[in-house]
Amino acid sequence: MTKNLLARPSAAVTLATLVLGATACGGSGSDPLANSSKSSGGGGTVTVGSANFPENVLLASIYSQALQAKGIKVTEKFNIGSREVIYGQVKSGSLTVLPEYNGSLLTYLKAKAASSDEAAVNAALAKALPSSLTLLDSSAAEDKDSLTVSKAVADKYNLKSIPDLKGHAADFVVGGPPEFKTRDEQLFKDVYGLTFKEWKATSDATANALKDGTVQVGDIYTTDPRIISLNLVSLEDPKHLFDVQNVTPLVHKGDLSDKGVAALNAVSAKLDTAGLVQLMKRVGTDKEDPAVVAKDWLSSNGLA
Amino acid sequence: MNWLDWISAFVNDPAHRSGPDSIVHRVGEHLAFTGEALLWASLLAIPAGLLIGYTGRGAFAVTALAGTARALPTLGLVTLAVLLAKISDLTVLIPLVALAAPSLLVAAAEGVRGTDPQVRDAALGTGLTHRQVLFRVCLPAALPTLLAGLRTATVQVIATATVAAYVGLGGLGRYVIDGLATKNYPTTVGGALLVVLLAVGAQLLFAPLIRYSLPPGARAQRRSLTPKESL
Amino acid sequence: MTDEPLVRWGWIGSHLAYLRDLTLDHAVIALVPVLIALVIAVPLGLLCTRFPRLYQPVALVFNVVYALPGVAVFVVLIPYTGLATRTTVMIPLTCYALAVLVPATVDGLRAVPEALRQSATAMGYGPWRRLAAVELPAAVSYVVAGLRVAAVSSISLAAVGALIGRGGLGYLFIDGFQRTFPTPIVAGIVLVAALALVTDLALVLALRLLAPWAAHERRATRRQRGATQ
Numbered sequence: 001m002t003k004n005l006l007a008r009p010s011a012a013v014t015l016a017t018l019v020l021g022a023t024a025c026g027g028s029g030s031d032p033l034a035n036s037s038k039s040s041g042g043g044g045t046v047t048v049g050s051a052n053f054p055e056n057v058l059l060a061s062i063y064s065q066a067l068q069a070k071g072i073k074v075t076e077k078f079n080i081g082s083r084e085v086i087y088g089q090v091k092s093g094s095l096t097v098l099p100e101y102n103g104s105l106l107t108y109l110k111a112k113a114a115s116s117d118e119a120a121v122n123a124a125l126a127k128a129l130p131s132s133l134t135l136l137d138s139s140a141a142e143d144k145d146s147l148t149v150s151k152a153v154a155d156k157y158n159l160k161s162i163p164d165l166k167g168h169a170a171d172f173v174v175g176g177p178p179e180f181k182t183r184d185e186q187l188f189k190d191v192y193g194l195t196f197k198e199w200k201a202t203s204d205a206t207a208n209a210l211k212d213g214t215v216q217v218g219d220i221y222t223t224d225p226r227i228i229s230l231n232l233v234s235l236e237d238p239k240h241l242f243d244v245q246n247v248t249p250l251v252h253k254g255d256l257s258d259k260g261v262a263a264l265n266a267v268s269a270k271l272d273t274a275g276l277v278q279l280m281k282r283v284g285t286d287k288e289d290p291a292v293v294a295k296d297w298l299s300s301n302g303l304a
Numbered sequence: 305m306n307w308l309d310w311i312s313a314f315v316n317d318p319a320h321r322s323g324p325d326s327i328v329h330r331v332g333e334h335l336a337f338t339g340e341a342l343l344w345a346s347l348l349a350i351p352a353g354l355l356i357g358y359t360g361r362g363a364f365a366v367t368a369l370a371g372t373a374r375a376l377p378t379l380g381l382v383t384l385a386v387l388l389a390k391i392s393d394l395t396v397l398i399p400l401v402a403l404a405a406p407s408l409l410v411a412a413a414e415g416v417r418g419t420d421p422q423v424r425d426a427a428l429g430t431g432l433t434h435r436q437v438l439f440r441v442c443l444p445a446a447l448p449t450l451l452a453g454l455r456t457a458t459v460q461v462i463a464t465a466t467v468a469a470y471v472g473l474g475g476l477g478r479y480v481i482d483g484l485a486t487k488n489y490p491t492t493v494g495g496a497l498l499v500v501l502l503a504v505g506a507q508l509l510f511a512p513l514i515r516y517s518l519p520p521g522a523r524a525q526r527r528s529l530t531p532k533e534s535l
Numbered sequence: 536m537t538d539e540p541l542v543r544w545g546w547i548g549s550h551l552a553y554l555r556d557l558t559l560d561h562a563v564i565a566l567v568p569v570l571i572a573l574v575i576a577v578p579l580g581l582l583c584t585r586f587p588r589l590y591q592p593v594a595l596v597f598n599v600v601y602a603l604p605g606v607a608v609f610v611v612l613i614p615y616t617g618l619a620t621r622t623t624v625m626i627p628l629t630c631y632a633l634a635v636l637v638p639a640t641v642d643g644l645r646a647v648p649e650a651l652r653q654s655a656t657a658m659g660y661g662p663w664r665r666l667a668a669v670e671l672p673a674a675v676s677y678v679v680a681g682l683r684v685a686a687v688s689s690i691s692l693a694a695v696g697a698l699i700g701r702g703g704l705g706y707l708f709i710d711g712f713q714r715t716f717p718t719p720i721v722a723g724i725v726l727v728a729a730l731a732l733v734t735d736l737a738l739v740l741a742l743r744l745l746a747p748w749a750a751h752e753r754r755a756t757r758r759q760r761g762a763t764q
Contacts, residue, residue: 049619054713079709080619080700084487089618287546287716375687375731377694379705380724383712387720388541459602466604467695471712480607484698489610496607503602 046256049086049095050078054290055143055223055276058283059099059247061294062271063264067097069304070263078290083108091132093252097264100250102138103243116240122248136249136261139268141223141276144245146234147174148220150210154233161236162192165217169194175202175209176219184219184241191241207232222273225281234273247271263303270301307493314479314494325478331498334475337465338502341400342458349405350450353412357446358438366413370406378403378467386471396468403464404457411453415446447517455510462503466495476502543718550722558726561703565693566734568625569686572632577678579633580640581666590641597634603627605695619700628693632685639681643674676749679742683735690731694723704730 046067050060057078064074077095080086087108089095102121106113111128113120118138125135147162154160157168165172174180174196181199188194196217202209206218207226220227222234222245249264256264279297282288298304319325356362381399389395419442427441428434469477479495482488547554583590608627616622647670655669697705707723710716742749 052709052713054710077619077700079697079706079713081698082485082487084485085613085618085699088487094617284714287543287714287718289550371687371732371735372728374684375691375728375735377691377705377708377724377727379694379697379702380708380720380727383708384717384720384724387712387715387717459598463602463604466606470698470709477604477606480604480610481698484606484610492607492610496604499604499607500599500602504599507598 045073045075046096046260047075047077047094048097049080049089050099051083051086052079052081054283055280056099058279058290058294060097061290062267062297063097063099063249065291065294065298066263066267066303067260069298070259072257072260072263087250090250090252091130093132093255096252096255098250100135100248101143101245102135102248103144103245105248105250107243116243118244118246121244122246132253134251134253136251137265137268138246138248139271141247141271141273142245143221143223143247143273143276145219145242146222146237148207148210148218148227148232148234149216150213151231151233153216154235159233159235161238162194162241163238164235165192165194169196172196172216173198173200173214174217174219175200175206175215177201177203177206180219187241191239223276223280225277225284227277228281229285247276266303267298270303310490310493311497313490317490320494324474327498330474330476330478330495331502334462334465334477334499334502337396337400337468337475338458338461341397341404341461341465342454344397345401345404345408345457346454348401349408350412353409354416354438354443354446356409357413357416358434358442360417363413363417366409370410373402373406376402378464379470382468382471395471396465396473400461400465400468404461407453407457407460408450411450411456412446415449415453416442418449419445444517444519448514451510451514451517455507455514458506458510459503462506463499466499539715539717541717542721546718547722554722554726557704557706557723558730561690561693561705561727562730562734564621564624564696564701564703565628565690565730566686568628569632569636569682569689571625571629572636572685573678573682575629576633576636576640576681577671579637580644583637583641584644594638597630597637600630601634603630605631605692606698609696609699613699621701623699624693624696624701628689631692632689635685635688636678636681639677639684640674643677643681644670646677647673672746672748675746676742679738679746679749683738686734686738687731690727690734694727 048060048064048067050056060076060078064076067074080089083100083104086095086098087105090098102118102125106121106125106128109125109128111124113124122135122138129135147165149159157164159165159168176199178201180201185196185199188196200209200215202215202218206215207220207224207230209215210218210220210232211230220232220234226232227234248268251261251264275297279293282293283290295304314320315327320327323329353366356366376399378399381402382396385395385398416438423445424437424441427437432440465475466477466480468475469481476495476499479491479498483490483492483495579593583593605627608630609623612623612626616626651669651673652665655665660668694702694705694708696702697709702709704723704727707719707726711718711720711723
């Protein structure tokens with residue numbers, strides 16, 4: 001058993017290991033390259049992404065199928081991360097389209113709008129966005145904080161919007177997440193001149209607290225399916241105390257054809273909050289597939 | 305070298321110095337999860353493993369059970385446990401116990417089964433009962449294998465307990481998952497580094513234990529102890 | 536979670552094709568890394584037995600790698616290999632498999648009796664032929680044992696890829712969690728476990744067919760070890 005008998009296989013093995021190690025560690029570039037160099041200018045495949053929550057998956061599915069209905073090839077990358085992670089993906093072009101919310105996006109970009117209405121927010125966004133990104137038309141659909149009451153309370157006091165609470169607020173208890181009071185108590189005084197009787201931290205149980213009367217007014221997201229299942233009414237917010245959050249497609253510039261832009265603008269033209277809550281009830285409560293719900297909505301609106 | 309910048313940013317973040325998101329508190333939570341999971345897994349798996357190893361019965365069942373348990377995805381178990389039982393510390397324990405138990409079960413059975421049958425026969429021949437043979441002869445002989453299994457289980461639990469943060473629980477996974485969600489490299493890398501340090505620390509802790517669990521004559525000989533779940 | 540059942544059987548019935556596609560994707564994401572790791576581990580294991588001093592540092596590196604949380608590795612890889620790509624998920628899985636397979640290969644090669652090696656040399660086998668005809672076949676049961684552990688762990692760990700958008704069956708866990716819908720989670724757990732068990736069984740059968748000697752060998756060595764101690 002001499003040394004040089006052993007030497008040959010081990011030398012070969014060393015070489016093989018080095019080569020294999022190199023391919024394992026460095027040879028991984030093909031996939032991401034194929035993924036990120038999609039700058040074909042609208043003729044090729046469009047990648048629709050979504051953030052990691054069901055409503056965003058549903059909206060992305062609506063966008064995707066609306067594009068496909070116009071003959072555009074789509075790759076879907078849904079539920080892949082938070083805004084912090086996926087915003088950069090649209091910026092770089094790895095994703096072409098992303099359903100966004102104008103108010104949150106403006107906050108994320110650390111920009112400020114002159115006033116808090118939709119037009120001002122979108123104008124500020126247009127300035128704040130980098131040159132590679134653009135927003136298409138905003139829809140009327142909003143997923144934002146809202147003051148919400150039960151249908152019974154709304155009928156009894158004839159409540160449609162927040163100013164209607166004037167004269168009743170002093171008798172009403174407000175529920176919401178723990179930070180709701182510190183964040184918004186002063187705003188309600190300043191913007192609407194409303195002072196409530198008491199603030200309760202009801203967190204996730206706010207909707208149920210409205211139903212059973214523990215609180216009369218609560219902070220509920222406008223697309224929460226419990227608005228339907230527990231028969232609640234969201235009050236209008238004419239002075240925009242809460243940030244506007246219109247569902248708006250964020251697009252990597254140049255990667256979506258005019259046909260695609262038209263298809264998504266047609267979606268935004270039809271989408272409103274009441275419709276979106278209905279869709280979210282089917283996804284969140286009835287556990288239907290987002291893709292099926294999206295398809296139904298598109299065909300009933302003549303978009304697919 | 306931006307890795308070093310990340311680490312210093314992680315350590316110097318005031319939120320990581322004190323309060324619920326401090327390094328000390330997160331490491332404490334992580335160690336508590338790990339310790340509790342290992343304790344429960346040991347109570348469940350070791351007696352069963354010893355018995356199976358000693359009687360030689362049910363070895364096939366053990367292999368199948370251990371294989372199935374090892375195949376259970378922790379992320380799935382954690383999410384299911386939270387949906388069914390709400391978020392509590394107990395919730396995260398179930399998946400971690402399921403993770404640790406197979407290694408312990410297999411190590412205990414393998415360790416006892418590996419004792420020399422002649423030694424066992426001799427012990428019985430001197431008048432010891434089966435119970436005495438199991439605890440005085442087989443258990444000491446099985447100890448190195450058992451400890452090696454415990455080491456494997458510890459490392460697995462320390463590394464996997466990070467997943468619990470996805471459903472909102474604490475521990476070092478908070479840094480890793482929150483770092484992903486906020487695209488904050490220092491937080492993720494710092495959290496990962498702490499997990500690795502804990503795991504390596506645990507391994508270092510086990511090395512002398514395993515060594516001194518060997519009979520004196522065997523200490524010099526045994527070079528590697530890697531019973532990689534080889535039932 | 537008051538009126539939601541643990542399993543909505545109707546959902547499973549209407550999603551069979553979907554579940555099949557996720558399972559296939561999962562199998563690729565989880566098992567290709569194990570194959571890559573095998574191709575690397577065997578030569579690396581050979582190196583570590585030829586140069587024993589190499590083994591300590593290599594073992595240390597893989598011990599550290601084994602403890603790395605997958606999610607953290609994803610975060611560091613995303614800028615290079617992309618979000619929601621297979622590559623990003625498969626790189627850490629390859630490393631985990633290596634951490635199991637390299638020690639398994641080394642243990643297997645170390646367990647080849649010196650007498651066997653020397654007889655092969657005495658019979659005129661060159662080093663390559665001896666490696667292929669004597670040493671690797673003798674080590675194969677250890678490697679396959681490592682392969683079984685690596686494959687099963689990989690299948691179970693791959694689900695975490697869902698947190699960055701590519702986790703095969705893992706998608707069922709985050710989808711079910713987000714919609715407080717246990718059915719997909721239960722289906723996912725069962726399918727992951729089933730995929731792991733089928734893979735494990737396939738490896739055992741493959742060992743019996745391809746290396747029938749190895750299936751009996753381990754019991755024999757154990758008996759032998761017991762007798763000589």
